[in-house]
Amino acid sequence: MEEQSVGPFANPIEHGFANHDELVAKVKSIAGYQPLFEQAFGAGNTTIELIAKAIASFQRTLLSGNSAYDQFGIGGNEMALSANAQNGFRVFVGKGQCLRCHFGFNFTDERFHNLGVDWDNDHIDVGRYGVTKNPKDLGAFKTPTLREVARTAPYMHDGRFATLRQVVDFYDQGGIPNPHIDPVIKPLNLTDL
Ligand code: HEC
Structure with a gap:
């Protein structure tokens, strides 16, 4: 996850930084990030490893489940989806x-x-x-x-x-x-x- 989170920065068809050093320099130049990095990781340098950790840690908090669709389809709660959404589901399947x-x-x-x-x-x-x-x-x-x-x-x-x-x-x-x-x-x- 850490590797994936910083890979796109140096990809010419994604964020397009020439390399990760350029990315680190950019992050360092944004004043608002410094106190946040210190708070999360202690005083020290902003490094590519810590940027990777920050992004991956955020991504690990994104959990997707128990949506209205899950309650309807898996949970069997017919009220979870509106009539309109149920029509859409019928088209989908x-x-x-x-x-x-x-x-x-x-x-x-x-x-x-x-x-x-x-x-x-x-x-x-x-x-x-x-x-x-x-x-x-x-x-x-x-x-x-x-x-x-x-x-x-x-x-x-x-x-x-x-x-x-x-x-x-x-x-x-x-x-x-x-x-x-x-x-x-x-x-x-x-x-x-
Ligand atoms: C033959 C396989 C196939 C079928 C059938 C198909 N999809 Fe897709 N769907 C894909 C692929 C592959 C992409 C990504 C295409 C791309 O970016 O070039 C995609 C992309 C999407 C996206 C965009 C998601 C995003 O994050 O960008 C949505 C929304 C979507 N499909 C919904 C549907 C719906 C609704 C239907 C039925 C009407 C459908 N798909 C039928 C394969 C399929």
């Missing part, structure tokens, strides 16, 4: 076919799929292919969890959608057609419901 990829406690099959995100612009992110070099993986990204999803806008790997409605519209139109799109992704005609 039915016509929407969302469950084909978003299933289990974290709503993910932990696999990689091409939905066509990015294939409408001129610099396609090759996604999983970058790791496997398998043409099957061109433009494929890992199915993300849907836990807490209402709080984690923007959506998709390039952050193109600001709202969940836009995500649903994207699926409704069948993603963005391209030679490698996952065969499950097809126009849904949800408005006919």
Whole structure:
């Protein structure tokens, strides 16, 4: 967790610091952090190890469970979801076919799929292919969890959608057609419901 929490800082397509020294210098230059670092870790230098520890410790406090959906689905409490939400759930498991990829406690099959995100612009992110070099993986990204999803806008790997409605519209139109799109992704005609 510590390693993962600082990795993205020095990744050119994420935070884009040249290296972790540059990140440490940046954190040191923000006056508000100094007393907080001292309070948490005692007096001493702000180091990459402590920044990693701070972020990972925060992440360990993020627990997601016992949501309205869990109370409804696992707890069997029919009152936990509004009629509207229950309609949405029926689409999710039915016509929407969302469950084909978003299933289990974290709503993910932990696999990689091409939905066509990015294939409408001129610099396609090759996604999983970058790791496997398998043409099957061109433009494929890992199915993300849907836990807490209402709080984690923007959506998709390039952050193109600001709202969940836009995500649903994207699926409704069948993603963005391209030679490698996952065969499950097809126009849904949800408005006919
Ligand atoms: C073929 C597998 C597949 C199906 C079917 C599918 N998804 Fe996804 N979903 C993914 C993948 C992969 C991504 C990430 C795509 C990307 O970033 O390029 C994703 C992203 C999302 C996101 C954005 C999450 C985030 O944090 O950015 C939401 C919300 C979502 N899906 C909801 C749905 C809904 C609702 C349905 C049904 C209408 C659905 N998905 C059907 C695989 C699927």
